[in-house]
Amino acid sequence: MPLCIATWNINSVRLRLPIVEKFLREHQPDLLCLQETKCPDDLFPVEAFHALGYPFVAISGQKGYHGVATISRRPVEVTEKREFCRKGDCRHIATRFQAGDRSVLLHNFYVPAGGDEPDPEINPKFRHKLDFIEEMRDVAAAREGADASILVGDLNIAPLVEDVWSHKQLLKVVSHTPVETEGLESMRVGGGWQDLMRIHTPPPEKIYTWWSYRARDWEATDRGRRLDHVWSSENLVESLRGIEVLKEARGWERPSDHVPVIARFALD
């Protein structure tokens, strides 16, 4: 069985437990990285994951907002829960697991959305987002103590022209402004990270992983953005066997506004 890793901004893990269970039953990834769990650690539905065959549940949650979790069928060790920008937010958890003869470090990120106004001088939430991306430069693909690295999550930025439904109309919309897209790409390349979704599906093909709740008919208008990402160190690129964006999940009962992204590798 190839190694299978999924990432999904779930927008409340407790409210959406039924569709998380459906996803795990139908796709059975080895690891599932969730963002926006909106759940304090002592209320996290750990037992539901155990019952589905996922004994390892690594969580970093807080009340009401944010929160990440990495759920696994194979043993994982939590290596870091990093606090970014001194905000006390739970937006990162790093775990390590074995894949074949390699020790793989897996970063699960939830980058701040950044508010509505794309001006860091008047919008502190946008300032925070830009600062967060800068601080992410510390997280490089090459790390001592690991043979390979994977970085997944809701990065809340659609970097490429083909990552949004209209490049022109979104240039001044937070998630696709040049300061964000250039900052993220610079951080990614500087850190030695490979964009696996775009290696598998290069431009000009469009990729979206998020469709707003505010659209009347998300499917007909198809005004999506690629906000969720799967990156790896260069030494995993040759093992990549596929990327799947599970668009159908946007139409499930009480859906998240994000859909799961699944990456498969030729590794045990």
Added chain:
DNA sequence: ATGGTAGGACGCCTA
């Protein structure tokens, strides 16, 4: 040009 929906927690912030 504007406002549209959703979740947590219960007035209003965040996405």
